[in-house]
Amino acid sequence: IFVSSDEGVGSMKKYMRDSEMPWPALRYNKARHNIVRKMSGSGIPCLVVTDRWGNILQHSYQGEEYLGPERAKDVLAAFLKTGRLVEQRLAAN
Structure with a gap:
């Protein structure tokens, strides 16, 4: 699962599109949760x-x-x- 460190939703989507990512991504607003911070x-x-x-x-x-x-x-x-x-x-x- 991709977790973005982009500056915003638009740049995250552009990065995923340009990189042709076939896997799922965590919603941008969920990437700041404690569990994600713990694992990053x-x-x-x-x-x-x-x-x-x-x-x-x-x-x-x-x-x-x-x-x-x-x-x-x-x-x-x-x-x-x-x-x-x-x-x-x-x-x-």
Whole structure:
């Protein structure tokens, strides 16, 4: 799910249209909720993998350090393939 850090709804929609994003996006006015702030990293891009309850399984940031998206993508791919988590849940940032 895409969570925008754009300055407004119009720029968010333009970015999504120009990028041809096929995935859903959180409504712009919902992107400022506490749960989103809790999961967001200190920069963009930020990729977070959660379980159905919102527990963070993998995050592209560890504190202020950007780790990149690869580990998060690997965790998600392994879970989708096997139905099992490949490592324990991370503590929330």
